[in-house]
Amino acid sequence: VITVSCSRGRARHVSLRSRASGPPVDSLRACPLPLAVCADMAATSLPAWLILKPRAGTFRAFSTAMSPATRSPRPALRTTERTSKPERALRRKALPPRTEKMAVDQDWPSVYPVAAPFKPSAVPLPVRMGYPVKRGVPMAKEGNLELLKIPNFLHLTPVAIKRHCEALKDFCTEWPAALDSDEKCEKHFPIEIDTADYVSAGPSIRNPKARVVTLRVKLSSLNLDDHAKKKLIKLVGDRYCKSTDVLTIKTDRCPLKRQNYDYAVYLLTVLYHESWKTFLWDSSKDEAVLNESSWEESNSHSNRLEPMLHLKAIRKN
Numbered sequence: 001v002i003t004v005s006c007s008r009g010r011a012r013h014v015s016l017r018s019r020a021s022g023p024p025v026d027s028l029r030a031c032p033l034p035l036a037v038c039a040d041m042a043a044t045s046l047p048a049w050l051i052l053k054p055r056a057g058t059f060r061a062f063s064t065a066m067s068p069a070t071r072s073p074r075p076a077l078r079t080t081e082r083t084s085k086p087e088r089a090l091r092r093k094a095l096p097p098r099t100e101k102m103a104v105d106q107d108w109p110s111v112y113p114v115a116a117p118f119k120p121s122a123v124p125l126p127v128r129m130g131y132p133v134k135r136g137v138p139m140a141k142e143g144n145l146e147l148l149k150i151p152n153f154l155h156l157t158p159v160a161i162k163r164h165c166e167a168l169k170d171f172c173t174e175w176p177a178a179l180d181s182d183e184k185c186e187k188h189f190p191i192e193i194d195t196a197d198y199v200s201a202g203p204s205i206r207n208p209k210a211r212v213v214t215l216r217v218k219l220s221s222l223n224l225d226d227h228a229k230k231k232l233i234k235l236v237g238d239r240y241c242k243s244t245d246v247l248t249i250k251t252d253r254c255p256l257k258r259q260n261y262d263y264a265v266y267l268l269t270v271l272y273h274e275s276w277k278t279f280l281w282d283s284s285k286d287e288a289v290l291n292e293s294s295w296e297e298s299n300s301h302s303n304r305l306e307p308m309l310h311l312k313a314i315r316k317n
Helices: 035-045 085-091 158-171 182-188 226-239 257-275 280-284 299-316
Strands: 002-007 010-016 026-029 049-053 061-064 192-194 213-218 246-251
Touching: 213 257, 226 246, 226 257, 246 257
Parallel strands: none
Antiparallel strands: 002 010, 010 026, 049 061, 192 213, 213 246
């Protein structure tokens, strides 16, 4: 163990003490060498480690004896070629907006091919939007957040719509010549599907009301007998309009429009097949169960009609 007492960077007392013996082996007083030199000399003489114990008002440090060969060399400083100030200023110069480079006959569908937020650098129009401050003009398009909040139709220009229609012609068929009237269309296509799409001034183009699907069909177009029609009317309740003979099924339980469409078709299929099922109480024709009375088949009709027929026969005679 080496005990070093220092004052102003120079060692005043250096004592070497081994682990086996208690008293110091050697003592050096008033050493004129600097403290760093003494520590290096002591580190090379001891194979283990050094513990520098301070006395009153000194420092304590721990170090390990290392050979000069094991020390890692310091990395060399990188030498990079510096550019001059005019070159840096020229490189930092912002490029002009795209609108200044656009030609008059610019192909607009290539600028906005799909739905995208408003880009002030790509729209060569003096668009302004916002609240005018102090009776001034609204904000310009550069850095205007109001133009980013709302959806735009810059991708649905007449030229873009024409190109879309031309691309879809290969997948479409011609309208049947036999369907030249609404009556024929209702006869061959009795099921009518109604959906709605919404456009609102908001950050999202999605609207939860767009998932609603309404299915309409006339019961006269379905293959139903008297029993099946009455049972179907009982099952649907107030969804059937007797004056127009139209059944309306409205679905909005599913999150997607396609899911609600499939659910509406499923409900119509289930109602159709359930109406054709016959149970024991259906064959009895109980008026209390059907909640419907037929005047021609009731006893009151026969009791009222028999006296009139008998009186008519007496007058003839």
